Amino acid sequence: MSEQDPRAAQLRRMKTIALAMLLAMVAGFVTSHAMGNQGVWAWVSAFCEAATVGALADWFAVVALFRHPLGLPFPHTAIIPHSKARIADSLAAFVRDHFLEPETLLKRLEVFDPATKLGEWLSRPEQSQWLAQMARGWALQALDLLDERAVRESIQRFVIARLQSWDASATAGEVMGLLTADGRHQQLLDEALKRLSRYLDGEAVKQRASALLVKHARREWPRLVGTVNWIRPVEGIADDLAERIARAVLEELNGILAEPRHPIRRDYERWLRAYIQRLRTDPELAGRVTKIKQDLIDHPSVQDYVRGLWDQIHTALREDLEREDGVLARHLERSLLGIGEALGRDESLREAINQHVMGGAEKLALRLRGGVTDYIAQTVKSWDERHLVRQLELSVGRDLQYIRFNGTLVGGLIGVLLHAVIVLLERA
Numbered sequence: 001m002s003e004q005d006p007r008a009a010q011l012r013r014m015k016t017i018a019l020a021m022l023l024a025m026v027a028g029f030v031t032s033h034a035m036g037n038q039g040v041w042a043w044v045s046a047f048c049e050a051a052t053v054g055a056l057a058d059w060f061a062v063v064a065l066f067r068h069p070l071g072l073p074f075p076h077t078a079i080i081p082h083s084k085a086r087i088a089d090s091l092a093a094f095v096r097d098h099f100l101e102p103e104t105l106l107k108r109l110e111v112f113d114p115a116t117k118l119g120e121w122l123s124r125p126e127q128s129q130w131l132a133q134m135a136r137g138w139a140l141q142a143l144d145l146l147d148e149r150a151v152r153e154s155i156q157r158f159v160i161a162r163l164q165s166w167d168a169s170a171t172a173g174e175v176m177g178l179l180t181a182d183g184r185h186q187q188l189l190d191e192a193l194k195r196l197s198r199y200l201d202g203e204a205v206k207q208r209a210s211a212l213l214v215k216h217a218r219r220e221w222p223r224l225v226g227t228v229n230w231i232r233p234v235e236g237i238a239d240d241l242a243e244r245i246a247r248a249v250l251e252e253l254n255g256i257l258a259e260p261r262h263p264i265r266r267d268y269e270r271w272l273r274a275y276i277q278r279l280r281t282d283p284e285l286a287g288r289v290t291k292i293k294q295d296l297i298d299h300p301s302v303q304d305y306v307r308g309l310w311d312q313i314h315t316a317l318r319e320d321l322e323r324e325d326g327v328l329a330r331h332l333e334r335s336l337l338g339i340g341e342a343l344g345r346d347e348s349l350r351e352a353i354n355q356h357v358m359g360g361a362e363k364l365a366l367r368l369r370g371g372v373t374d375y376i377a378q379t380v381k382s383w384d385e386r387h388l389v390r391q392l393e394l395s396v397g398r399d400l401q402y403i404r405f406n407g408t409l410v411g412g413l414i415g416v417l418l419h420a421v422i423v424l425l426e427r428a
Helices: 006-034 040-066 084-099 102-112 114-122 125-145 148-165 168-200 203-220 222-231 234-258 263-281 283-298 300-307 309-321 327-345 347-382 385-427
Strands: none
Touching: 006 040, 006 385, 040 385, 084 102, 084 347, 102 114, 102 347, 114 125, 114 327, 114 347, 125 309, 125 327, 148 283, 148 300, 148 309, 168 234, 168 263, 168 283, 203 234, 263 283, 283 300, 300 309, 309 327, 327 347
């Protein structure tokens, strides 16, 4: 501590008072002898003489704790500097035995009932709100401290690595396997056939089919078309043919829809199951799927999207955290309130938390005992002796000056008492 420490001024003041008392006793002793040491002066002399001896003895005792009195190496003086190692070990042992003793710590925690106290604290809305807002502030500070470039590159490496390690072929096989469970693939086929039927039954499709027939016939058989036109316009024939083809296809599709064991259904079933098995086991097909996946990963648009993920996440997080009523803050506040209410009504939950706290405290205390004890002992031992003496003297030196006060007064009273005994003996 520097001299600006208020304890230093208090210590100097107490030392000055003790020294003034000693000088007053010396002056009284000298004055009483100068006055003949008779009558009242004899009593004054007895008091001052004994008080002077008591004051000097206690001054010596107090000083001997911290340094050598008058700078002379009297035996058993400068006790604290010479006992620094022992003091360090004793202080470390005191902390270890009274603060880090697992049994003592667990008893105090058990009486404290941390789960109940936590539940009562969290169940108050203002406490949960305060804690949520404090967590919101911490999160904002954490966002400011993040190295955005490093985070962006880490996210990109993580996402790309996960995509590259993803077995797309096996996943496709599993997904298609799920689709075939419980006949879902047949339901999918039915829906596709129904949509195809509605498409083929449309007039626009029939007209396009008729136009294609006419166009093909005119290109391939121009003379035949010209001859037929004498009998009936080729467009009409094409319209009838397109209608018949559409009707035939629709009849076939309706037959497939109506017959669960239709050959096309069986062929579709065999082909689909074989393809699923190939996705799972065929290295060549797996390689083609992996190549497609890698092409997608390497595409500039995908790379740009992955690089921009952190910007989107960061912006969304900041905008939400900057609002006191943000989604994250409200969710955290509700969660904390819920935890507090659950702790209040669920005894088994409180017991479970208390057990975890007790177990954690015991393990922590056991780990800390040796480390903290050694740390305290080594720290005190590493202190400069003058620094140690100064700190202790500033801490207890003011109170030790009362020993000097008491020594002066008690010594004086004993001197008066002894003088009184001598007077009584002389008169007897």
